[in-house]
Amino acid sequence: MSATFVEVADRVYVLRRHLLDVNSTLIVGDTAALVVDTGATAADATELVAAARRLTGRPWSVVNTHHHFDHCFGNRTVAGDPPAEVWAHQEAARLLRRPVEVIRAEAYQEMAASHPRLAERLNQAAVHPPDRTVTRTATVDLGGRTAQLWHPGRGHTIGDLVVHVPDADVLIAGDLVEQGAPPTFDDAYPLEWPDTVAEMLRRLGPASVVVPGHGACVDAAFVQAQHTDLVALDWLIRQGHADGAPVDRVAAEAPFGPQVAAVAIARGYAELGNRA
Ligand SMILES: [Zn+2]
Structure with missing residues (x-):
């Protein structure tokens, strides 16, 4: 069955993929549209384009919520022809402007053990870096409605960008929020992530x-x-660091499970060590 967008609020559609359970979002205005995150592969992105074109003929621009491959390796397909602007936080854009071999190698290593065939494809992928950068906020006019791009702080990565659609009361959070699996901390800032989410919560209402x-x-x-x-x-990270507690012992009692937490604790310890 082909991929399908589901409308989650007025003219805001989410495509939830089987591959890595990763989401792309389409926001449609009167004159333009916005695609948030382009998926992991060109094949994924080709499906995205076909599904989006069943909903709108408007020109679109693209947002990458962060630099991880599953959110941006579809950029070339979605934003290449006809050419479209690609927005990202300036740090995410910087990371995606590194040499292509470096970017591919990171994606390959992340997937080599769990998804070897995908890893091989990632190692050949075209990388199409963002050309519009955001430091703190930017507004994209879609005709009759706007999408607000916003960096609420560091968390999942150094350059997380969320998209707020005020008239539909929708917030597209990227990997700052994860459902169905714990958040991941490999590139995270675990001591800043709570404040970043608190910033986001200030914009959210019950609906x-x-x-x-x-x-x-x-x-x-x-x-x-x-x-x-x-x-x-x-x-737990701050307490454990102050007590000199080993990562594994702290991780055993931490939220998100010991394996995920151990990554976060090691990163938190390193950061606290650097501050000292
Ligand atoms: Zn991510």
Whole structure:
């Protein structure tokens, strides 16, 4: 069955993929559209384009919520022909302007053990870096409505960008919020992530729709619960570091499970060590 966008709010559509359970979002205005995250592969992105073109003939621009391959390796397909602007946070754009071999190698290594065939394809992928950068905020006019691009702080990566559609009360969170699997910390800032999510929560009301980077759409209560876990993890990292506690021992009691938490704790310890 071909990929299908589902309308989650007025003219805001989410495509949830089988591959890595990663989401792309399409926002349609009167004169233009916006595609948020382009998927992991050219094949993925080709499906995205076909599904989006069944909903709108408007020209679109593209946003990458961050630099991880599953959110931007479809850029060439979605934004190449006809050429479209690609927005990202300036740090995500910087990372995607590194040599293509470096970017591919990171994606390959991440997937080599769990998805070897995908990893091989990632190692050949075209990388199409963003050409429009955001430091803190930017507004994209779609005709009769706007999408606000916003960096609420560091968290999942150094350059997370979220997209707020105020008239539809939708927030597209990238991997700052994850449903169906724990957040991932390989490139994360675990001591800053809680404040970043708190910033996002200030924009959410009881009826808001939040599109996570992976999994099903959630609400403010879900984001609040994830915030509580991130705060607990942050506290354990600071306490463990002060006590000189080994990572594994702290991870055993941490939210998100010991394996995921161990990555976060190691990164948090390194950051606290650098500050000292
Ligand atoms: Zn990610």
